[in-house]
Amino acid sequence: KNEVEQSPQNLTAQEGEFITINCSYSVGISALHWLQQHPGGGIVSLFMLSSGKKKHGRLIATINIQEKHSSLHITASHPRDSAVYICAVRRTSGSRLTFGEGTQLTVNP
Amino acid sequence: DTAVSQTPKYLVTQMGNDKSIKCEQNLGHDTMYWYKQDSKKFLKIMFSYNNKELIINETVPNRFSPKSPDKAHLNLHINSLELGDSAVYFCASSQQGHTEAFFGQGTRLTVV
Numbered sequence: 494k495n496e497v498e499q500s501p502q503n504l505t506a507q508e509g510e511f512i513t514i515n516c517s518y519s520v521g522i523s524a525l526h527w528l529q530q531h532p533g534g535g536i537v538s539l540f541m542l543s544s545g546k547k548k549h550g551r552l553i554a555t556i557n558i559q560e561k562h563s564s565l566h567i568t569a570s571h572p573r574d575s576a577v578y579i580c581a582v583r584r585t586s587g588s589r590l591t592f593g594e595g596t597q598l599t600v601n602p
Numbered sequence: 603d604t605a606v607s608q609t610p611k612y613l614v615t616q617m618g619n620d621k622s623i624k625c626e627q628n629l630g631h632d633t634m635y636w637y638k639q640d641s642k643k644f645l646k647i648m649f650s651y652n653n654k655e656l657i658i659n660e661t662v663p664n665r666f667s668p669k670s671p672d673k674a675h676l677n678l679h680i681n682s683l684e685l686g687d688s689a690v691y692f693c694a695s696s697q698q699g700h701t702e703a704f705f706g707q708g709t710r711l712t713v714v
Contacts, residue, residue: 526703530643536692536705577643581703590635590694590703592645 499593512567514596516580530577570600608706623678625693634676637692
């Protein structure tokens with residue numbers, strides 16, 4: 494069992510839909526990252542969270558430390574949001590990031 | 603200016619060859635990483651370097667060796683390449699502690 498689990502693995506949505514991607518982890522962490530991998534392979538860091546909620550444009554990330562769970566929400570989804578979204582946690586000991594397996598999101602026009 | 607840059611972007615080579623992938627970061631970060639992404643898009647950490655010292659060495663084959671001439675560079679050397687080494691390799695950097703991780707664009711390695 495991976496220390497970081499994401500769901501769903503694949504998600505297809507229609508343009509305009511509200512999207513939620515979930516991440517659960519089983520280790521003690523100091524921070525959680527949401528990353529976006531573009532179809533071309535490049536990776537962009539979307540959020541880094543240690544508590545609460547962050548918002549950037551149409552993207553919202555939340556984390557519940559007690560429940561060891563985080564969600565990434567996309568409002569008014571658009572085809573350009575199609576990408577792999579990856580959750581990664583930074584352990585409380587050391588600087589290593591442990592990754593979930595990613596969620597492949599496809600938004601159809 | 604690219605924050606984390608990897609070269610080459612694509613690398614096709616034959617089994618048994620030795621190859622290197624270079625990584626440079628201009629962010630002043632003190633920690634750099636190499637990740638291997640398999641066909642299922644799963645990122646697995648290979649190495650982490652902090653201030654030129656190896657702090658985590660995952661159980662990767664000895665054929666893989668990281669080399670860091672200075673804290674802005676972390677190169678990946680692979681000896682005796684095998685078919686199973688085909689993957690996308692990502693370099694990343696961060697500052698020790700609670701900061702963002704910045705990734706390179708990836709190097710797609712194909713071993714034939």
